[in-house]
Amino acid sequence: MTFIFSRLAVAGSLVALGLPALAQTEVKIAYALASDSHYGVAAQKFEEVVLAETGDQFEFNHFPSSGLGGEREVIEGLQIGTIEATIVSSGTLANFVPDTGVFDIPFLFRDLDHARAVLDGPIGEEILGKFDDVGLHGLAWGEQGFRHITNNRNPIRTPADVEGLKIRTMENPVHLEAFNAMGAAPTPMAWPEVISSLQQGVIDGQENPLSVIVSVKLDEVQKYLTLSGHVYSPAMLLVSKPFWDGLDDSQKAAFENAAAEAVKAMRGYVDDVETTGVRTLEERGMEINQLSNEEKATFQDSITSAYESYYETYSQDLVDSIVNFE
Ligand code: PAF
Numbered sequence: 001m002t003f004i005f006s007r008l009a010v011a012g013s014l015v016a017l018g019l020p021a022l023a024q025t026e027v028k029i030a031y032a033l034a035s036d037s038h039y040g041v042a043a044q045k046f047e048e049v050v051l052a053e054t055g056d057q058f059e060f061n062h063f064p065s066s067g068l069g070g071e072r073e074v075i076e077g078l079q080i081g082t083i084e085a086t087i088v089s090s091g092t093l094a095n096f097v098p099d100t101g102v103f104d105i106p107f108l109f110r111d112l113d114h115a116r117a118v119l120d121g122p123i124g125e126e127i128l129g130k131f132d133d134v135g136l137h138g139l140a141w142g143e144q145g146f147r148h149i150t151n152n153r154n155p156i157r158t159p160a161d162v163e164g165l166k167i168r169t170m171e172n173p174v175h176l177e178a179f180n181a182m183g184a185a186p187t188p189m190a191w192p193e194v195i196s197s198l199q200q201g202v203i204d205g206q207e208n209p210l211s212v213i214v215s216v217k218l219d220e221v222q223k224y225l226t227l228s229g230h231v232y233s234p235a236m237l238l239v240s241k242p243f244w245d246g247l248d249d250s251q252k253a254a255f256e257n258a259a260a261e262a263v264k265a266m267r268g269y270v271d272d273v274e275t276t277g278v279r280t281l282e283e284r285g286m287e288i289n290q291l292s293n294e295e296k297a298t299f300q301d302s303i304t305s306a307y308e309s310y311y312e313t314y315s316q317d318l319v320d321s322i323v324n325f326e
Helices: 001-014 038-054 071-080 098-104 112-121 123-133 173-183 191-197 210-215 241-245 250-283 293-302 302-314 318-325
Strands: 025-033 057-064 085-089 136-151 166-169 183-190 205-207 224-240 287-290
Touching: 001 183, 025 038, 025 071, 025 191, 038 057, 038 085, 038 136, 038 224, 071 085, 071 224, 071 241, 085 112, 098 112, 098 123, 098 173, 098 224, 098 302, 098 318, 112 123, 112 136, 112 224, 112 250, 123 302, 123 318, 136 210, 136 241, 136 250, 166 173, 173 183, 173 224, 173 293, 173 302, 191 205, 205 224, 210 241, 210 250, 224 241, 224 250, 224 293, 250 287, 302 318
Parallel strands: 025 057, 025 085, 166 183, 166 205, 224 287
Antiparallel strands: 085 224, 136 205, 136 224
16 A cells, blocks of 8 residues: 555655656546446546546446446455445445434435535535545535336236335345335345346346446336336445545545536536436336326335434434435
8 A cells, every 4th residue: 555655655756757667557437337337428528528638647447237346345445445436326325324224214305406516515525424434435425316116017006006016125225114114125235236137037126326227228127117206326436445535635636626527517418318318218118107206205105114214214304404404
């Protein structure tokens, strides 16, 4: 690690003196989805801005489509310094910083603007800052959009339609609790196992935002899509703390600017797919239904017991301050 620090510091000084830099520092950036997904688009923008601002000090190597393992393994790789950067969902983040789970509470955010304002504001900033205590450095909140249910068993309109449904959830206790309360049969599972489990019928369905359903082509393995919007799905641009501590101030500023631009690109992708995604999936043959506000309310009522347990973990004041954030 000392070697990495001194190499970064020397490389920075040589560039400042106008001398040729030493060998470039590798940034392995790993993410679960393909290069043409919202994660891929953000990762490319991240690289572009870092390179534009630092010259040739860094060399990026991308590992899309879970090329370095599931999100939990990748985050652990960041902690020990074998992977430098990642873009991840909130799926396993609460296992590292428990407070992040508050954003996974169903029906918490009104719309994308509300979620973005909270994540970019003091509440999001405070939680982002907690990653430094666990061997990680949170650069920025990104997003995937609102999650919807896909499955091969039946269209979903009421909680009765998910009764006993074998649905994959992320390895996230807040989501698991909600689907249990709804009467489904949720199975927490790392993303790299999901497609084969759907193909083999080990699970009937899964839930993810349009950004994922479209970019992964889940229509190839799922028949029904219910636009439930049951929970907002944040993402995060994280770097390894050992790596971060080895950067000088101007390099840190470049990574921060790059993360802000990456998030703009990610949100732009999400805005686009939120407009065009349903038509794309219809054209690809999915049977789609949109839950009305009244139908959503019946799902919210069905998880009253889950809300009771959320309030034991996250204070009602914190939840209220998110709900009422303007
Ligand atoms: O469902 C998940 O695990 C996540 O949304 C995914 C698809 C890995 C993207 O982060």
